[in-house]
Amino acid sequence: MIKVAVNGYGTIGKRVASAILAQPDMSLIGVSKTSPNYEAYQAQKMGMSLYVTKESAKEFEEAGIKVKGVLEDMIREADVVVDATPNGVGAQYKQIYSSMGKRALFQGGEKANVADVSFSALCNYDEAVDKKFVRVVSCNTTGLLRTLCTLNKMSKITKVRGTIVRRAADPKEVKKGPINSLIPDPASIPSHHAKDVNTVLKDLDIVTMAVIAPTTLMHVHMLDITVSTSVTREDVLSVMKSTPRILLASSKSKVGSTAEIVEVARDMGRNRNDLYELIIFEDSISVKGNEVFLMYAVHQESIVVPENIDAIRAVSGFSDGRKSMEITNTSMGIRTGYLV
Ligand SMILES: NC(=O)C1=CN([C@@H]2O[C@H](COP(=O)(O)OP(=O)(O)OC[C@H]3O[C@@H](n4cnc5c(N)ncnc54)[C@H](O)[C@@H]3O)[C@@H](O)[C@H]2O)C=CC1
Ligand SMILES: O=C(OP(=O)(O)O)[C@H](O)COP(=O)(O)O
Incomplete structure (x- = not known):
């Protein structure tokens, strides 16, 4: 099982977290939240472990939301971190991922030079295999x-x-x-x-x-x-x-x-x-x-959600891109042919 953490639980992060839960070869360590809003309540209801910054822990406690630990605890537990923080914030986290020896995915709002490879599964899965840092394009x-x-x-x-x-x-x-x-x-x-x-x-x-x-x-x-x-x-x-x-x-x-x-x-x-x-x-x-x-x-x-899932496999050393896409497509109900 590939242990994955999602840093940034917004539009992209929440979808990637749900998709990780649907994979047969991945487990979700948890997701990070910066404020105790409706998304934090829903994540808790769905049984996800929440990790927060040290400064916001008290705010979560006051809102009655149970947290599992601080952000660094979540990263420590993971094999791969999916960074889905807002544009430019991901680059600020790179040093933390790197110093803790973790592989990480960044999103399209980051500059290309944040990662070793920019990724699109149908184009260049192979280039991302075993890389430490990969950016899923916008x-x-x-x-x-x-x-x-x-x-x-x-x-x-x-x-x-x-x-x-x-x-x-x-x-x-x-x-x-x-x-x-x-x-x-x-x-x-x-x-x-x-x-x-x-x-x-x-x-x-x-x-x-x-x-x-x-x-x-x-x-x-x-x-x-x-x-x-x-x-x-x-x-x-x-x-x-x-x-x-x-x-x-x-x-x-x-x-x-x-x-x-x-x-x-x-x-x-x-x-x-x-x-x-x-x-x-x-x-x-x-x-x-x-x-x-x-x-x-x-x-x-x-x-970009299936792309993130394939990129998680690629950085973890899974070298068969076609097989990865098949697993992702089946687990997420992704289709081929006509919409209707
Ligand atoms: N929304 C979209 O249509 C798409 C977005 N992207 C890219 O995905 C990335 C994330 O975008 P969205 O999900 O739309 O943003 P968002 O604003 O919906 O979500 C970002 C989340 O990160 C949290 N956050 C903010 N600062 C943080 C910090 N210091 N530490 C941890 N969490 C923090 C926010 O509270 C929020 O929950 C960006 O790079 C964006 O360009 C890529 C494809 C599509
Ligand atoms: O990556 C995106 O768009 P983009 O490919 O036009 O930059 C997402 O739609 C996020 O765009 P936003 O930065 O306008 O929220």
């Missing part, structure tokens, strides 16, 4: 890489031009905007996503542009991908249909928006309405000679 970058590494199997990609419509905030975030604007983020080109793709696919010619839109459900990407040989729409459909972690939204099923995609997740009874799969709008897949066009949606709160 949700948008995970969506891009899952698409590009899948298409690469069909015909080598030579150029990518992409536009990203970013959700403004996660559904739980009450203080973030905008509520009435579209904001280039950043206005300068490329956005960080192209640079992040290049941390994994090092020589790819890719340019991305991004705007933030007032929606909380999902991101949407529009891609123009040039491949090295002439391909057909059927070729693209076929590779997308047969790749786990990718689902097609067909017009027959009348799923034509992010709102309807998330409604399907609700109807499926998915935990927290999560969609670990990338959702491609089937009708958008078009081909002109060597150019492939497509649009897809990314569930930002959950797409």
Whole structure:
């Protein structure tokens, strides 16, 4: 059993913790919380051990929340720490993980140089095997890489031009905007996503542009991908249909928006309405000679969760990436083919 601790129990941390509990080869040492809020109460109810900073221990006691120990106790018990603290905070913890001799995963909000490898399971599982520090790339970058590494199997990609419509905030975030604007983020080109793709696919010619839109459900990407040989729409459909972690939204099923995609997740009874799969709008897949066009949606709160699970196995020395993905997909109910 790989013993895992989750430092930072927010949008990503809580989902990774739940996914760890579903794995046959992992155990959850506990999760860390900095304040006794509703998430701490729920984690306690779900039977997770809570660890807190020394300074906040009294606050938890006063709120009636039982804690197992301080953060350092949790890290000491673990083989691997999944750091899911806010952007930039993870880098501050690296020294602690390192001095305690622990392997650690960081998230996409950290700079690439925080880790030995930036990770996307379908692209470069092997590179992360036995590494001490691995960064799971951001949700948008995970969506891009899952698409590009899948298409690469069909015909080598030579150029990518992409536009990203970013959700403004996660559904739980009450203080973030905008509520009435579209904001280039950043206005300068490329956005960080192209640079992040290049941390994994090092020589790819890719340019991305991004705007933030007032929606909380999902991101949407529009891609123009040039491949090295002439391909057909059927070729693209076929590779997308047969790749786990990718689902097609067909017009027959009348799923034509992010709102309807998330409604399907609700109807499926998915935990927290999560969609670990990338959702491609089937009708958008078009081909002109060597150019492939497509649009897809990314569930930002959950797409990186299976990647974290595979990265835990990789840093622990499990060298069979295909097998790891199979275990992750089965344990989390991750599907292949059509959304509906
Ligand atoms: N929310 C999203 O859509 C996605 C986020 N990410 C990345 O995941 C990371 C975490 O993001 P979220 O989960 O969205 O953030 P979040 O704000 O929802 O959760 C972060 C958690 O860490 C806790 N925390 C803050 N300071 C801490 C400290 N010093 N020690 C321990 N815990 C601390 C917070 O209280 C909170 O519970 C970031 O790097 C982000 O870029 C990646 C993919 C998608
Ligand atoms: O990693 C994310 O997005 P990104 O890939 O656009 O940076 C997550 O959606 C978090 O983004 P946020 O920093 O806007 O909360």
